[in-house]
Amino acid sequence: MRALVYHGPGERSLDAVPDPQLAAPTDAVVRIDTSTICGTDLHILKGDVPEVRPATILGHEAVGTVVETGSAVTTLAEGDRVLVSCITACGRCRFCKEGHYGLCTGGGGWILGHTIDGLQAEYARIPFADTSVHHVPDELTDDQVLFLADILPTSYEVGVLAGRVKPGDVVAIVGAGPIGLAAILTAKLFTPAMIVAIDLSPARLAKALDFGADVVIENGSENAFARIMELTDGLGADVAIEAVGVPETFELCTELIRPGGRVANVGVHGHPATLHLEKLWIKDVTITTGLVDTFTTPELMKLIAGGRLDPTPFATHRFELGEAMEAYDVFADAGTTHALKVVLTGHPVHLPAAAAKEAVAVS
């Protein structure tokens, strides 16, 4: 089959590789119908995630169709349409039992496109399939559910829920890239009184308004701290969601929240930040971090099915899997292309698995 393969820092190619096979009774093999590229994939390509070994297929977000199941799989059958989540859950360890699938110690967690082959391919082997994929109702399209594989539950769980957004709150979201936009979209589920988006880029702030921000602050040209204080009668925001991943934006979050407020960090950080405990010790703040668990995926899917949540505007560009190299270029150059998420469709013609194996792609 064809797959987008990592070959070390800066090196990727669309390769012909062997089809995946069941390796454990709890596995399933899924035909990938639609997948997408994550900012994390770009980090891997920069060499920032050294545990990804060369020759690994990338990708951890997809919608597909079950083609084969192991003997222990009880809830899936060939032909089932499923969302494959970025987080794999063994379902047996202490953390999985607590719903903390992201902390799975039984062989799951974030493994797809990380420690094992991922989903930017024609087929993928999915470990612990019973507890790691979600049935997709017939009435929902791939595009409607695709972003439930990572970006929506990430912003919702690690940002909105961890930050305990509630009706009437002022919510400051620092960073208006895809994660920040997903935070805006899902924060609205709790009807805050005001959502304020903060970013350096006017283009991203324009998107923030489209996704539902009430106020935008162009950080740098405006003083974000001063503007938040002005908007809140000098009190500060109830919740600040960090959606960038650099020390400056985290520190801004700790400044602009009110006494008793919550800072929810969603950004992936490579460097330490300074925590101004000499100011914060008395301020009754709560700071949270976390990887997504995807425990809210069923809830978010119900909201999409009920017409309450529409993630399709994230899909700004669309490619066939055979164009995956170009898709990466477009996604990586978001500053120019204004890409939010690029959709990769796997099977323009629904070839049988055997035939698909023969399709050859060159990087």
Add this chain to the structure above:
Amino acid sequence: MRALVYHGPGERSLDAVPDPQLAAPTDAVVRIDTSTICGTDLHILKGDVPEVRPATILGHEAVGTVVETGSAVTTLAEGDRVLVSCITACGRCRFCKEGHYGLCTGGGGWILGHTIDGLQAEYARIPFADTSVHHVPDELTDDQVLFLADILPTSYEVGVLAGRVKPGDVVAIVGAGPIGLAAILTAKLFTPAMIVAIDLSPARLAKALDFGADVVIENGSENAFARIMELTDGLGADVAIEAVGVPETFELCTELIRPGGRVANVGVHGHPATLHLEKLWIKDVTITTGLVDTFTTPELMKLIAGGRLDPTPFATHRFELGEAMEAYDVFADAGTTHALKVVLTGHPVHLPAAAAKEAVAVS
């Protein structure tokens, strides 16, 4: 001044009575600009609330203007525009400190128009004023905030919050009178996947659709239990809110919730219900009851100010205080008049207090 006075079961009149005076350093006197009539006032008139003594001025919901404050009042000044809440809070007792103002043991709780004179009058004495009224921002009209005095926080706190409505839930609201409609309006703050309103009256169900119900069930002509099961794949509703106050509707709520579901009783009951423990013991249900505390009034006011919540459609009829007798007739005959809430405006001409005293009205 003029006031609507209770004279025993079935007896009310618009009387000339003495102006209220400060009686404690924590009191304020408020000029009533706008008030409304509650279903509870009708209960009082039926004689169902015997602790209301004849000669009591009725009413516990108003917007007004502070005209005088006791020496201990620190947060209010003459001329301040305030919402007077149905619940008075001493602010000192154990329950007030816990935010359970409705359970106040220090002289508060529901006292206005109940154990002391109420608000359907030109002026009213408000005990524990610092902790029992809310400043109204200039940009909000009386109509926008009036229903924060009782109906909105009641349905929100005792129904929506006690029932722990959350994004994606199926919420069944049994009863589509004003309390049920306020439950619909405030349940939407948490973006349930589906709100189902159940009532006997097609007219009330039409209102439920206007207020945001997704599905309505005409109980009696339809089998509400069967319809809910059909809508939820046989599971039942996540939350059921009782907004009527008779045993049958309460029992229906306990039937139509799913295992693990919540029943939040808001209705005022005069009779016991049957609790089918032989079915419910194993069903993981939570049942809650309660009087409103009004602790969410500031939050709801922020949502109105932010344009997220609009209670003005409750105001179906409008009268001057001098027409209060007719207003009661219209409100009591809601089946015919389709009244939701009637608004009483106190001061068509803004007379000074001294002059107002001389105005005489006879029932």
Add this chain to the structure above:
Amino acid sequence: MRALVYHGPGERSLDAVPDPQLAAPTDAVVRIDTSTICGTDLHILKGDVPEVRPATILGHEAVGTVVETGSAVTTLAEGDRVLVSCITACGRCRFCKEGHYGLCTGGGGWILGHTIDGLQAEYARIPFADTSVHHVPDELTDDQVLFLADILPTSYEVGVLAGRVKPGDVVAIVGAGPIGLAAILTAKLFTPAMIVAIDLSPARLAKALDFGADVVIENGSENAFARIMELTDGLGADVAIEAVGVPETFELCTELIRPGGRVANVGVHGHPATLHLEKLWIKDVTITTGLVDTFTTPELMKLIAGGRLDPTPFATHRFELGEAMEAYDVFADAGTTHALKVVLTGHPVHLPAAAAKEAVAVS
């Protein structure tokens, strides 16, 4: 092998039956080293649980040793010492993912000794073994962990946690049988200010004092409601835990709690109760019901290992499996024998499985 078999209402015998076999890749076969009898087993024998078919082996609480595992079992190996819980969890359904194993819709829930063969036997087949048994640390004896199979998590989850017992509370526990005593033991984990046990039997109340009750009330000879009010300055208990299962005790619980209090029903009920909504609607009460989920089993096991919790006093009588008929008699006649829990030891000599098969016992 030998097993205690139900043959219809009133009929039980110790029979020679075939050894259990693996039936699914997620199964394990466990040699039962120690088991016990539950009050529910007596209900089954009375014919109160008609879904138990004749020829079913009874029992849902045991400590044993894994002898065989299906191909999909990843966390267990032959020789592992395990606690077999009364609740089986498929680990895949929506309720299992939420930790509500008792509501499992994927083939689990309470099935052992109910809809499939149980644990009062030499061996048992355990479905969904990975998610339904718990490893037992070497340093803990069978007696120390046996009551974690049902009684302790039941009283803790459905009584103490659902009732939100917290430091300083007054907790009234109605019923001082094994479930009520386990509620006393586990309520103490939250350091209430006072635990009050209420029962008809002076002998059970003496046990309640032994298990840690501060005050006991002999209901009938004393007026329990009046005594609770006296102990709480007329306010009522913060939490009431129903541990009997008849309408009268449930109704007592709703009377003796304070405004804002919680009633947690643990008792198994066969009849409806009267809910006095005409008094309770205004009282801010929370009433909960539920079957145990056993999600707290690991937490309780840590407390036993840390010396914080000692359930061994429940073991009042001890028999070999061959004496199971007599053990039932002693347990059923607790009024005379003062039995709390009877321990059945399966393997006085540790015969190899093959040899054990040949042991024959006749009722």
Add this chain to the structure above:
Amino acid sequence: MRALVYHGPGERSLDAVPDPQLAAPTDAVVRIDTSTICGTDLHILKGDVPEVRPATILGHEAVGTVVETGSAVTTLAEGDRVLVSCITACGRCRFCKEGHYGLCTGGGGWILGHTIDGLQAEYARIPFADTSVHHVPDELTDDQVLFLADILPTSYEVGVLAGRVKPGDVVAIVGAGPIGLAAILTAKLFTPAMIVAIDLSPARLAKALDFGADVVIENGSENAFARIMELTDGLGADVAIEAVGVPETFELCTELIRPGGRVANVGVHGHPATLHLEKLWIKDVTITTGLVDTFTTPELMKLIAGGRLDPTPFATHRFELGEAMEAYDVFADAGTTHALKVVLTGHPVHLPAAAAKEAVAVS
């Protein structure tokens, strides 16, 4: 009257000063029967709290007797025995209504011995008396309740409750001074499986064992991180409570907690710390800070009255108010004197207020 007065950094004296007078209708004047010195008083004397102006009476923890009340005080009368809390609550502002008295914006918060005269004196004026003092039951001695004025609710609310200690947890408490010891004492209310105290001083660690720690780690001579990992099978502590107030101990807390763990900062910090987000972003941690609100004071008082909590071992030294200068010396030199808390008794002979005024003390 006599009072311990701050005269600028390094300067304190026992002075004759005028008796306090009522200044607002919500004030009370309290005769101080017993008071104590806080670590914060030493900080003030070092000049670390510049908002304390010279000539301020120090002290914010006392038990006393009401001698006079303002006209608006409704819950206190002359002769009432009261605990005066370190936090004054206006009872009217948004934060007070939410129970966040420490964040009071209506004139309260920490003001006693800070922005107004404090309690190390014969008498004190207590603003907002109705909402800022607590009645002391007759059966409790001053010593039993004195430490409820600050140290116990501080460690309980900001450490134990913010850290969500629960039964079965491993709790690491970094710092075994009075605040750390109070954290040990109150963490035990939730029956953790293991309490580990970490400090540099063997003498303080010996005290930690006395107060209920299960394991102590002498930081420096032992590697605290490695030892915690050893005790927790490499997982880390469930909760870490910072009770020192320097960057190193805070950073240690963030290292030694498990994925999903909670760090509760109680220490008063003068400098920023480094937050290793490059490790923590994925670790699902919650970090909290805060000043005490004292909302748990009634709960803790019930536990003392019920014999569940005994703070009297904190009282290691005892002086009359006239010996306050020496008391400070002893408390400041805790390394040598092993003082935990020094008790100052105000009235060795119960002089009438008039006579007491004449007593003169010289620094």
